[in-house]
Amino acid sequence: MNNSEEGFFFLTGKDFTNAGVASSNLKGVLERRGVRQDIVRRTAIAAFEAEMNVIIYAVAGTMKYRITDTEISVTIQDMGQGIPNIELAMTEGYSTAPDYIREMGFGSGMGLPNIKKSTDSLLVNSVVGEGTTLEFLIRLKSGDKEQA
Amino acid sequence: MNLLEILNILNASLLTQQLPLQKTVDRAYCADLMSDVLSFSVTKSLLVTGLTNAQVVRTAEMAAIEVIVFVQGKRPDIQTIKLAEEKRIPLLVTDFSMFDACGMLYERGLRSQFHHLNQEQFMTWRKESS
Numbered sequence: 148m149n150n151s152e153e154g155f156f157f158l159t160g161k162d163f164t165n166a167g168v169a170s171s172n173l174k175g176v177l178e179r180r181g182v183r184q185d186i187v188r189r190t191a192i193a194a195f196e197a198e199m200n201v202i203i204y205a206v207a208g209t210m211k212y213r214i215t216d217t218e219i220s221v222t223i224q225d226m227g228q229g230i231p232n233i234e235l236a237m238t239e240g241y242s243t244a245p246d247y248i249r250e251m252g253f254g255s256g257m258g259l260p261n262i263k264k265s266t267d268s269l270l271v272n273s274v275v276g277e278g279t280t281l282e283f284l285i286r287l288k289s290g291d292k293e294q295a
Numbered sequence: 296m297n298l299l300e301i302l303n304i305l306n307a308s309l310l311t312q313q314l315p316l317q318k319t320v321d322r323a324y325c326a327d328l329m330s331d332v333l334s335f336s337v338t339k340s341l342l343v344t345g346l347t348n349a350q351v352v353r354t355a356e357m358a359a360i361e362v363i364v365f366v367q368g369k370r371p372d373i374q375t376i377k378l379a380e381e382k383r384i385p386l387l388v389t390d391f392s393m394f395d396a397c398g399m400l401y402e403r404g405l406r407s408q409f410h411h412l413n414q415e416q417f418m419t420w421r422k423e424s425s
Contacts, residue, residue: 164374167353174357184338184359191357192333199350252346252354257330264334264424 152176155211158201158225163251166202169210170194173221180214182287190219190285193265196258197223197281203248204228205278218267219285229275237263237271296320296405298362298385301341304399305389307364310371311380318385320361322408325397329354336360337408343396347371352379352386360384366393 154176156169174191182190194210201208205227212221230236237259244254263269266283273279297319302309324336325343329350332342338359344351347369355363361384365371368390371379379386389396409417 164349166350167356171353171356188338188357188359195353195357196330196333251348251350252327252329252344253350255328255330257328257334261330261334 151213151215152180153211153213155209158198158205158208158210158223160202160204160206160208160225160227162202166199167195170198173210173212176212177214177219182214182219186219186285186287189265190221193262193283193285194221194223196262196265197221197283199253200258200279200281201225201227203244203253208278215287217287219287220282221284222280222282224278224280226278229277230271230273230279231275233271233273296341296400296403298387300403301362301364301400302387304403305364305387305391305396307387307389310376310386310388311384314380314383314385316385318361320405323397323400323405324360324407325393332360333358335408340408341400341405343393343400345369345393347375349375349378351375352382352384355379355384356382362387364389364396366391366396 158169170191173194177187205225208225210223235241239260240256242254242256248254267286268284270282298316320339320341322337322340324340326332327344327346332354336358340360341362342355342360343364345366347365352375364387366389370388
């Protein structure tokens with residue numbers, strides 16, 4: 148039996164009122180499917196960090212998800228400024244966020260490291276001036292990556 | 296620690312309505328940086344913060360945080376309160392500073408998720424988690 152499910156959400160840059168709605172909806176989908184709570188939490192955290200990146204840095208983007216019996220894969224694609232140095236962006240504390248973003252509690256340079264920490268695999272592809280695609284995967288069977 | 300005890304210890308007001316008062320928390324974390332909250336908080340915990348925007352409630356929702364306390368008497372706007380009611384996350388406000396609010400809760404027995412670790416264990420955990 149094929150029990151997979153997929154969907155997607157639109158993300159609008161600078162729309163801080165709706166920042167988090169896509170991740171919240173994805174969280175709802177996982178909860179309805181009865182996915183284990185710690186896995187729901189890790190997915191929601193990674194999706195929210197990625198969603199906030201799009202809201203903060205890009206003009207627009209999409210969040211696509213696919214859930215199978217074994218894994219959750221989420222792809223966040225944006226039309227934005229791109230990341231010139233991905234390795235640097237993966238470093239905790241490195242940030243290019245303006246002050247008004249920091250005042251909102253984001254832009255402290257923990258986003259990408261936190262996504263990596265919360266997921267089982269993470270791929271980042273970026274073209275400066277065009278946009279960024281971020282793809283992460285969380286295995287449904289794994290139980291050993293729960294955060295302290 | 297339950298919600299009524301927190302309200303009492305911090306002389307706090309409850310901003311959200313029609314949410315059950317029976318909530319309990321096992322741990323607490325305080326920060327104004329939401330990525331830190333997403334990175335280091337644990338489930339069934341209390342978040343003490345000075346930030347009052349809607350992203351705080353969203354962060355709590357994603358991180359499965361049970362209760363939020365705003366310090367220094369800072370109140371969120373009505374949309375943020377409504378969002379918290381929708382997500383069933385009680386919002387509290389206290390006039391105490393972040394330091395004093397955390398100190399009072401600690402004094403009454405509430406601890407962070409790191410409490411069981413000594414300094415060496417904490418440093419090891421920190422290295423492994425990054």
